Amino acid sequence: MKSEIPFLNLKQFPKELKEVLKAKFSEILDKGMFSGSEEVDLFESKLRTLLKSPYVISCSNGTDALELALRALEIGHGDEVLVPALSWVSTAEAVVLVGAKPIYIDTDPSGLIDLTLLDDAVGSKTKAIIPVHLYGKMVCMTQLAKWAKKKGIFIIEDAAQAIGAFENGISAGLFGDIGCFSFYPSKNLGALGEAGALTTKDKELAHKLRTLANHGQKSRDHHLRIGRNARIDTLQAGFLNVMLNYFDLWQAKRKNLAQIYLEHLRDVNWITLPQGTKQANHNLHLFVIQCEERDALKKHLELHGIYTAIHYPTIIPEITPYRSGEEFPESKRISQRILSLPLNPFIGEEEIKKVCDVLKRFA
Ligand SMILES: Cc1ncc(COP(=O)(O)O)c(C=O)c1O
Structure with missing residues (x-):
């Protein structure tokens, strides 16, 4: 039988981990x-x-985290928010959901x-910027934080893909006013379902976010504002507590596999090849190469049982509901x-070498 290399197969959790998760359940x-x-x-x-x-x-997931962040900063109708053209749709979706x-x-x-394009895009209606640490590589936050402070606009970091990435010892999500994380199952820290989190250094914002995620309640039946039910499930928190025990080991594995690539x-x-993957500000969520003949290369790899993914094939302003013209x-x-090549804690070094060998034969 042809041995296949999936892009990611979560059935491949180690047996011991499956047992601990069952015990947690x-x-x-x-x-x-x-x-x-x-x-x-x-x-x-x-x-x-x-x-x-x-x-x-x-909270409930990364998309809700972004929406809660925007609402906590009172961004809504009439406001503009700067977002990158290339990201998962949630980055823009949350902005539209709050009416901005x-x-x-x-x-x-x-x-x-x-x-370098920010000065031309910022205007009197600009209230915030959402940098996305795409593929787990951090946007240069020291530079961006300086710029945003000068312009007087908020930073909401979309750190959905960047847990474990640090710039000068500071985690993704902690340079801006609020950081948003996703624990979607395929992330470096993944739940067995949907989950997310918000970070902030500001006590008042933290309180506001917590109430917003819990029907606007300060405590049971004390509703301070109109909120949401965007709480994390206890089960997911429990599973994530287990998964956190594997986090450092799996991060090291990702770094090692990337090095082999x-x-x-x-x-x-x-x-x-992707840049800066050895640095602390890259968590190797995805290993993304670029190739002129991308679609043909993807097919070639697939013919040899190697599965890849594209993050993302359509830029947000070309997706119908978000079209900007x-x-x-x-x-x-x-x-x-x-083209995102397979890179996850369940792949062996030999499999990574096989991906490389097959890829080279495409030439
Ligand atoms: C860049 C980015 N932003 C936001 C999200 C949304 O997170 P979730 O799927 O947990 O809602 C994701 C997750 O896929 C993402 O990759």
């Missing part, structure tokens, strides 16, 4: 607590330590928001060239 089932409880408190406390964040508010207008910014050749693909001059040449160009 039983423990929560026996306690009969399915909303809130000490699992949620423990998860938030573990995240505070991991991210070195004074405040962490767990996303102003798309072209990206640099690596897919990150192009900081870099060594074996170094001389392949018809692809562009403007041109974003760099984002558009790379959306046609990018």
